[in-house]
Amino acid sequence: MGAVVVILTACALFLGSGASYGKNHASDYEKWDTVGKRAADESLSLMSKKGKVPQKGKLVVLTNAGYAEVNGASTQGALDGLTCVTGATRGRHSLVEIHSAPWTPLWFAVYDKASGFCSYLQVDPSATKKQTDISAIPLSDLFYIRSLEKINADYLYGHATEFKEKLAKKVFGGNEFRIVSIANGIAEGAPAYAVRVLEFHDHFCPGVASGILMANYLKRHFKPEPGGRYFVHTVEPWCKEDAMLVLLNATPGKRGYAASYPTKADKSRLVPEARGAATIVYRRNNATKTWEGLVLAFEWPETTCPKTGNPVVDKLCADLWYLKRLEAPEDFVKLIKAFELPQGVSPKDWARPGVDPLRQLGLLQE
Ligand SMILES: [Zn+2]
Structure with missing residues (x-):
């Protein structure tokens, strides 16, 4: 019993x-x-x-x-x-x-x-x-x-x-x-890890699904070294941040998360190959003692959901469509650029007031 x-x-x-x-x-x-x-x-x-x-x-x-x-x-x-x-x-x-x-x-x-x-x-x-x-x-x-x-x-x-x-x-x-x-x-x-995200975000929307997909992409293609951690710098925040905070345990309180809020004009300054740049993720390479980074975008697909005229029902359909695809993050997450920070430079140096990591990477039209 x-x-x-x-x-x-x-x-x-x-x-x-x-x-x-x-x-x-x-x-x-x-x-x-x-x-x-x-x-x-x-x-x-x-x-x-x-x-x-x-x-x-x-x-x-x-x-x-x-x-x-x-x-x-x-x-x-x-x-x-x-x-x-x-x-x-x-x-x-x-x-x-x-x-x-x-x-x-x-x-x-x-x-x-x-x-x-x-x-x-x-x-x-x-x-x-x-x-x-x-x-x-x-x-x-x-x-x-x-x-x-x-x-x-x-x-x-x-x-x-x-x-x-x-x-x-x-x-x-x-x-x-x-x-x-x-x-x-x-x-x-929904897998247990995704439910943790939904609890924290307080609803299940396509935006938070995109964050779960981005975290799954990182787990598969950009693992931190054993005992290591990520530093995340989002350059276009949306619901995905709450998924990344929960799933990567990178948080601002532990000095592992930065966010910049760009305007439309800021976004229009991105060079064409960097359009859609949403999140920069760093991990430390213990052998070289440098930080490696990826600039990622999320490509929004057309789902197979019909438009019913009820946004709650339409979003629910899209949520369940994404739920079936959580194990295929490569279909949605696009790598814009892989790079390495110079020796002695940390992601926090690129998250200081007045410093734009996208400019540092040469991804802005000046
Ligand atoms: Zn949301």
């Missing part, structure tokens, strides 16, 4: 009515653990009302619990409550922690891959402030949004116009795109 069975047994009471959540919660942990249980329990109940009994352990839970604060308190405990009831875990990347600012409303979504239904519950901070016994708060007060929508990709492709109206009504509290894109990405088999 595995641990999951034990956990589910402990949480079995929470499915259906008559659930008991305990009284006199002493800590934030217990309080938010209970909120997580109630959110999961209500999600399963909403799904069951549609005649589809969700299978525990096969559900994907998405939430900003742990990032969102409610009345100044950490909501981290909600993660354990959600796991307890749904069986979703980090190890199976079925418990998905979506990055958000602390002042963002706390929300939970439970996606059932089998039926395509996804619940959404958003916490009312005023309800939890007044009442210390979380189990005594009526569901309608605790969650001021409680909705259930069918969001699997095939269904949305066939109901793009209808779903546009639901987007306008904010059925998922304005989090519709992030939930639809990440839930479907996971259902389609």
Whole structure:
């Protein structure tokens, strides 16, 4: 018998009515653990009302619990409550922690891959402030949004116009795109490393897919030496940066990432062979004690996705198109120039205020 069975047994009471959540919660942990249980329990109940009994352990839970604060308190405990009831875990990347600012409303979504239904519950901070016994708060007060929508990709492709109206009504509290894109990405088999990126970026878009492809290109063609690291200098930032930060562990805080924000006029000064230059990546060569660099561009292909007139559905289709191609980065990432920095010069010297690495490389028309 595995641990999951034990956990589910402990949480079995929470499915259906008559659930008991305990009284006199002493800590934030217990309080938010209970909120997580109630959110999961209500999600399963909403799904069951549609005649589809969700299978525990096969559900994907998405939430900003742990990032969102409610009345100044950490909501981290909600993660354990959600796991307890749904069986979703980090190890199976079925418990998905979506990055958000602390002042963002706390929300939970439970996606059932089998039926395509996804619940959404958003916490009312005023309800939890007044009442210390979380189990005594009526569901309608605790969650001021409680909705259930069918969001699997095939269904949305066939109901793009209808779903546009639901987007306008904010059925998922304005989090519709992030939930639809990440839930479907996971259902389609997004690898664990990509899910980490989607969590950090807080949505799945073609832009972040391009960053995953660029990181995969580097892993294959420009590995750092054992124990080595990258320095990344992006010369045209977009969503891809968040993928590179996560997958390469190159960050500005560790002095491994620089970004310049060019204007249209700046970009027009690139020499023709450097058009589209997006990112410069450096690695240290321990033998020569110099830094080697690549200037990379990303070539945007035409996907096979139809235009439905619903940008969320169209982007979802493009996301899933890229997802199938993550192992073919060479089809998208173009090498503009390979070079070596002079001895004694580091990438940081080329990222100083007033220094343009593209000029240093002779890639600007002067
Ligand atoms: Zn994005």
